[in-house]
Amino acid sequence: MDAPHLVLDFDQICQQARHGQLGIEQLLDIIRQQQQTIKRLTANEKRLIERLSQYEPQAATQASGQAKASDSSYSLDAETKRRKRRKRRKKSPGRQPTEVKFADAESIEEIYPEGVNRRDCHLVRERAIWRLENNRAIRVGYRIFAGPDGKEPRIPGVTPRCEYGIEILVVLAFMTYIIGLSLDKTCQVLAFFCQLPLSKSQADALLRQLAQHWEGEFELLCDMLVYQAVVYMDETGWKVGQERCSLWAFVTKFQRVFLFGCHKDAATLDSMLPPDKFEGIGVSDDASVYQNRFLQGQKCWAHLLRKAIKLALLYPDNTKYQNFLEKLLAIYHSAKKSAEDKNLDEAARKHKVTELEGQLCELLMKYPPEATKDLSPPERDFANLVEELSRLVEAEELFTFVLVPEVEGTNNTSERILRNPALDRKAGRTNKTPKGAHRRSVIVSVLESLRANLSQFNLPNVLEEIRRWMEEGLSLFAKQWQSLQGGQAKVEPTD
Numbered sequence: 001m002d003a004p005h006l007v008l009d010f011d012q013i014c015q016q017a018r019h020g021q022l023g024i025e026q027l028l029d030i031i032r033q034q035q036q037t038i039k040r041l042t043a044n045e046k047r048l049i050e051r052l053s054q055y056e057p058q059a060a061t062q063a064s065g066q067a068k069a070s071d072s073s074y075s076l077d078a079e080t081k082r083r084k085r086r087k088r089r090k091k092s093p094g095r096q097p098t099e100v101k102f103a104d105a106e107s108i109e110e111i112y113p114e115g116v117n118r119r120d121c122h123l124v125r126e127r128a129i130w131r132l133e134n135n136r137a138i139r140v141g142y143r144i145f146a147g148p149d150g151k152e153p154r155i156p157g158v159t160p161r162c163e164y165g166i167e168i169l170v171v172l173a174f175m176t177y178i179i180g181l182s183l184d185k186t187c188q189v190l191a192f193f194c195q196l197p198l199s200k201s202q203a204d205a206l207l208r209q210l211a212q213h214w215e216g217e218f219e220l221l222c223d224m225l226v227y228q229a230v231v232y233m234d235e236t237g238w239k240v241g242q243e244r245c246s247l248w249a250f251v252t253k254f255q256r257v258f259l260f261g262c263h264k265d266a267a268t269l270d271s272m273l274p275p276d277k278f279e280g281i282g283v284s285d286d287a288s289v290y291q292n293r294f295l296q297g298q299k300c301w302a303h304l305l306r307k308a309i310k311l312a313l314l315y316p317d318n319t320k321y322q323n324f325l326e327k328l329l330a331i332y333h334s335a336k337k338s339a340e341d342k343n344l345d346e347a348a349r350k351h352k353v354t355e356l357e358g359q360l361c362e363l364l365m366k367y368p369p370e371a372t373k374d375l376s377p378p379e380r381d382f383a384n385l386v387e388e389l390s391r392l393v394e395a396e397e398l399f400t401f402v403l404v405p406e407v408e409g410t411n412n413t414s415e416r417i418l419r420n421p422a423l424d425r426k427a428g429r430t431n432k433t434p435k436g437a438h439r440r441s442v443i444v445s446v447l448e449s450l451r452a453n454l455s456q457f458n459l460p461n462v463l464e465e466i467r468r469w470m471e472e473g474l475s476l477f478a479k480q481w482q483s484l485q486g487g488q489a490k491v492e493p494t495d
Contacts, residue, residue, distance in 0.1 A: 101128035105141030137196035234414035256448035261437030
């Protein structure tokens with residue numbers, strides 16, 4: 001058909017046909033072209049309806065005649081419902097078959113049960129595992145053989161049902177929770193340095209598996225706190241989602257326990273250090289939750305001295321603040337010197353504490369208590385500091401470190417290990433859910449406790465210790481727990 005006929009409307013075609021201007025063949029061509037146009041438009045309509053149905057399911061039913069067209073689909077209520085409707089997830093490509101993974105393996109290893117003749121074993125499964133070898137990620141294919149009893153041996157250094165070696169999980173946890181990298185950046189680092197293809201969702205799943213694997217070790221660390229002679233503790237702010245909560249750290253010589261997303265209250269403290277069981281010395285600041293809490297306590301001198309230093313620096317012309325700071329520092333330095341004197345016996349230490357308490361009381365008596373509501377802000381702060389020191393010296397919680405040389409006069413130990421998490425909080429890298437906070441508590445507690453026990457905290461030493469756990473079925477912390485239950489007074493660190 002000639003091109004001009006394609007643009008003729010129905011009236012023009014009828015007029016030309018009546019006047020004999022269009023032949024039969026030309027009319028048939030016009031009909032044929034119209035049919036093709038109808039088919040094309042019908043196909044386009046069907047495709048658009050299918051795409052629209054992903055966002056408005058009622059569109060499909062309306063197109064099929066199951067519902068009548070209505071302006072309500074464009075109403076405010078309909079728009080609100082559409083916004084609340086759950087977003088459709090992208091279709092996952094699905095799990096890659098084991099055969100494909102195994103075919104991509106760079107090396108093949110066979111795993112047989114110990115003490116069984118290999119001739120009596122049979123192949124039960126094949127697994128492809130990502131491992132780190134010479135700082136490079138490779139896929140290793142494992143052919144697992146079972147003996148006549150059907151028991152399968154475990155792949156060394158691999159947790160159950162995991163496709164990544166324990167070394168990858170430890171590196172991932174260290175970079176995410178100890179260094180403080182985001183999951184996205186951690187995956188990029190592993191891809192750049194180790195050539196490990198790891199998505200954010202996979203990394204999140206691996207951290208969840210590691211926390212589940214270490215749950216028992218975390219519980220042991222919490223249980224051992226109760227039997228320690230000295231426990232240092234401190235807390236800082238944290239967030240779980242939009243909820244404001246706390247991060248609490250409990251530190252001993254060989255244990256480090258972190259509670260992310262907990263409440264700073266007596267119930268949490270009692271759950272960690274039950275009053276009827278904990279008989280050790282609690283080293284802390286003077287927060288209300290710690291007051292009159294331990295049989296024997298040591299309040300942090302650093303917190304007290306900072307208050308005095310602040311007043312002296314902000315008001316250098318006030319000689320009262322300057323003199324008070326100098327004398328308070330002299331008492332503290334004298335106490336430190338006595339605490340470090342190994343020639344003092346128990347009686348001499350008690351006598352020294354009596355002298356120190358007398359010197360401090362003499363200093364505090366120069367500043368009688370006043371009604372703080374009528375004082376200026378600096379004078380109010382100074383009066384509160386004097387009242388706090390008076391209360392603590394009466395409670396005998398300022399010079400415990402002189403009586404017991406193993407105790408420090410500050411809780412700087414627990415403060416230091418909270419610095420990195422505090423930076424994470426400032427950067428907004430907190431937790432979204434309570435489960436995520438607990439996962440972080442487990443992993444950080446185990447890694448930091450390993451730091452306290454190993455002579456050198458590095459990847460080879462950490463992996464050597466963890467692999468030994470997996471082979472023997474008895475962790476370092478389980479051995480420490482057995483020593484405590486056996487009545488041993490000292491637990492030696494593992495090299």
